[in-house]
Amino acid sequence: MSESGSRPIDRRSFLRRAAGTAVALPSLAAILAACAKPGSLPPGVTILPLARPESPVTLPLWKDPIPDGMPIEKGVTLKVYNWSDYFYKKVLKEFEAKYDVTIEWTGFSNMEEAIQKMASGQIKPDVFISDVDKINSLVEARLIQPLNHSYIPNLAKYVWSSYQNPFYDQGWHYTVPYVLWTSGIAYRRDRVDDAEVSAKGYDILWDSKYRGKIGLYDSYRDAIGMSLMRNGVKDINTGNAEDIRKAKDEILAMIAATDARFTINGVYVGLPEETFWLHEAWSGDAVGAQFYLPKGTDPSVLGYWFPEKEGNFDSGNDTITVCSTASNPVLAHTFLNFFQDPKYSIPNFEDWNGYQPPLKAIQPSSLVQDKVVPPSLSHAVVKASDITRGQFINVLSAEDDQRWVDAWAEIKAGG
DSSP: OOTTSSOOOOHHHHTTOSTTHHHHSOOHHHHHHHHOOTTSSOSOSOSSOOOBTTBOOOOOOSSOOOOTTOOOOOSOEEEEEEETTOSOHHHHHHHHHHHTOEEEEEEESOHHHHHHHHHHTSOOOSEEEEEGGGHHHHHHTTOBOOOOGGGOTHHHHHBOGGGSSOTTSGGGSSOEEEEEEEEEEEEETTTSOHHHHHHHGGGGGGOGGGTTSEEEESOHHHHHHHHHHHTTOSOTTOOOHHHHHHHHHHHHHHHHHHOOEEESSIIIIIHHHTSOSEEEEEHHHHHHGGGGSOTTOOGGGEEEEOOOSTTSSBEEEEEEEEBTTOSSHHHHHHHHHHTTSHHHHHHHIIIIIOOOOOBTTOOGGGTTTTTSSOGGGGGGSOOHHHHHHSBOOOOOOHHHHHHHHHHHHHHHTTO
């Protein structure tokens, strides 16, 4: 799987690498305000409408896309700014060989830091990988540029029809999709019974009999969001102070009852090592955990549960964008197009990061049969219907985001 013989730290674990990162860093609004020049970068994150499935947003074009018919830059360096180890190096080398270019990779450990460096001009990439909930801010700050789809024909050709016009970026003005996931609970089936997990759902993470064996992601949007969904809250992007307070208090109660720990790799490393028996999980981490099991251990020891009930789990995707600082904009568009091609995107999924792209060539119903996903992890396969039934973690207003950050600070401080 890994060229070095061991699995890399995947992007979704890098996403929340440092404990309390969301507390330590300023809000995105503050970052953009600090970097702004008069008449250039906007000072906040609430200018554009907040995208929601029921309220799709067409992001305005702050400039024209690059013209049609321009040649692909040759013999140049494409600068990619991304989560560490999120693309398969073997596939990247194929891109370099195909287009006679070099890829310069710069990694980051959290999105706020990355955006701050771009906004200040410290980093000037061609391509940037973004969470959906940061797209508004990137557009407002003019850090990413509108796309010319004539250079990205694979988007319409290969990507799921349900992803041809996403609610958060109608018309794909600024982004293309990268990979998908759902959220739920990953667990050791040799330690915890399937029927018990199914019967208790999220409640099993509060069960004191598993004290010392329970983990949560070190992520304020994911951990608090899971607690909200357990409480039946239908809006994972809520700013309701009482709902957030209750979710916070229940996480503190979980920690007291089970000694639950916050991790960055508790699913794909901790479960195989039996450091944890139960862990809040992204589906891709659950699939990737099979590659960390001790030699000779059957993947059937791993299980993944997520709620069948609509709106009771989060689902989503990452996006790939072209930066406003791109010195090789046609090549950057070509990079986006390259990762919509099954020839390259499928090995990136199956042989590297475990996160499934929304490609027509991938039949979710056959992933278990084709031995890409172990039968015990069949629920980690992402179907198009899962994306529409789940809740997207999406952009918050600055005021609402501060409520979440304050609650997280209390959780990390122990109440």
